[in-house]
Amino acid sequence: MDNVRNLFQLLSRNFGLLNEQCCENCCGQEVSNVQSHILYEINRQHHPSMQEVAGALGMDITTFSRQVKTLVDKGFVKKTPHPSDNRMNILSLTSEGLSIENNINLTVNAQLQHVLSTMSEFERDTVIRSIKLFNDAMQKSVSCCTPPQ
Amino acid sequence: MDNVRNLFQLLSRNFGLLNEQCCENCCGQEVSNVQSHILYEINRQHHPSMQEVAGALGMDITTFSRQVKTLVDKGFVKKTPHPSDNRMNILSLTSEGLSIENNINLTVNAQLQHVLSTMSEFERDTVIRSIKLFNDAMQKSVSCCTPPQ
DNA sequence: TATATTATTTGCAAAATGCAAGTATTACTT
DNA sequence: AAGTAATACTTGCATTTTGCAAATAATATA
Numbered sequence: 001m002d003n004v005r006n007l008f009q010l011l012s013r014n015f016g017l018l019n020e021q022c023c024e025n026c027c028g029q030e031v032s033n034v035q036s037h038i039l040y041e042i043n044r045q046h047h048p049s050m051q052e053v054a055g056a057l058g059m060d061i062t063t064f065s066r067q068v069k070t071l072v073d074k075g076f077v078k079k080t081p082h083p084s085d086n087r088m089n090i091l092s093l094t095s096e097g098l099s100i101e102n103n104i105n106l107t108v109n110a111q112l113q114h115v116l117s118t119m120s121e122f123e124r125d126t127v128i129r130s131i132k133l134f135n136d137a138m139q140k141s142v143s144c145c146t147p148p149q
Numbered sequence: 150m151d152n153v154r155n156l157f158q159l160l161s162r163n164f165g166l167l168n169e170q171c172c173e174n175c176c177g178q179e180v181s182n183v184q185s186h187i188l189y190e191i192n193r194q195h196h197p198s199m200q201e202v203a204g205a206l207g208m209d210i211t212t213f214s215r216q217v218k219t220l221v222d223k224g225f226v227k228k229t230p231h232p233s234d235n236r237m238n239i240l241s242l243t244s245e246g247l248s249i250e251n252n253i254n255l256t257v258n259a260q261l262q263h264v265l266s267t268m269s270e271f272e273r274d275t276v277i278r279s280i281k282l283f284n285d286a287m288q289k290s291v292s293c294c295t296p297p298q
Numbered sequence: 299t300a301t302a303t304t305a306t307t308t309g310c311a312a313a314a315t316g317c318a319a320g321t322a323t324t325a326c327t328t
Numbered sequence: 329a330a331g332t333a334a335t336a337c338t339t340g341c342a343t344t345t346t347g348c349a350a351a352t353a354a355t356a357t358a
Contacts, residue, residue, distance in 0.1 A: 011164075032313090051335070058165075087323045127283050147343060211346085234305085237305060
């Protein structure tokens, strides 16, 4: 009976640090950590609304609204009114936003591959498969991991 | 050639949300997310100084200093001058701080076990072993994962 | 003894946060 | 169809968090 929290706490801390440093390295302070999460999620979803992205990130919608505004001002994100419901805004990355997101992606991936390269191919595959497995399990688990409301 | 970042990004986000919610649940807003990380790390290390904890968490020392002050005021953390070097403060949890840390630990672990319970025992073991493996690899990798300076 | 180095704290100004209340638009209700 | 409710988002405001620069205090070095 391990203390599983320890493992995840360390993992998420280390990944957080790596992510943050990569952000700074490849786009020189242009985006904060939360902002990089927002870019990531906008890119991942299919024509998401504000609420969908904020919900996925577990962010307060008012904080999110302001962060998006900042990203729009910086020219990284575009807000398009929903065609059939003008209350909603569809979020998308501008080409510049996409390029930054790709940059972060490349940098973080390179670092992770570097970490993984110290393992055998078998271990590497196992690790990757395990994390997929756990992510899926977490997604299915309704009792947690769902942003409040 | 997977996009490994995706996996880790999702994992760390989900764990972050879980952690945050557990904090609120079991100690009713008494500690913020960063503060729970601080409690965690003080508990984990052996008579750590301010810099040791701040360093491990990759936090700016001035921000850290103020957060610790808050935790001291709340009665969760104790600062003891280092016996042979009065510049340093040794950090420790008070009994109340420890009890809160244990509470968070129990709650988060229960949630994680719940997620893991959807898997077969083999999968569960593999996942846990994989994360250990990755954590170790990350710790060894000097090119990243080390807080600035 | 004077100077440098280390550990931590404060000043300050900027950024981030979240509740309450606002606006605008669409959905119901009778 | 008019009025009410609900939804999606924004803004006001007060608090908290953040990090650089500079200050303080204690130890190490020259």
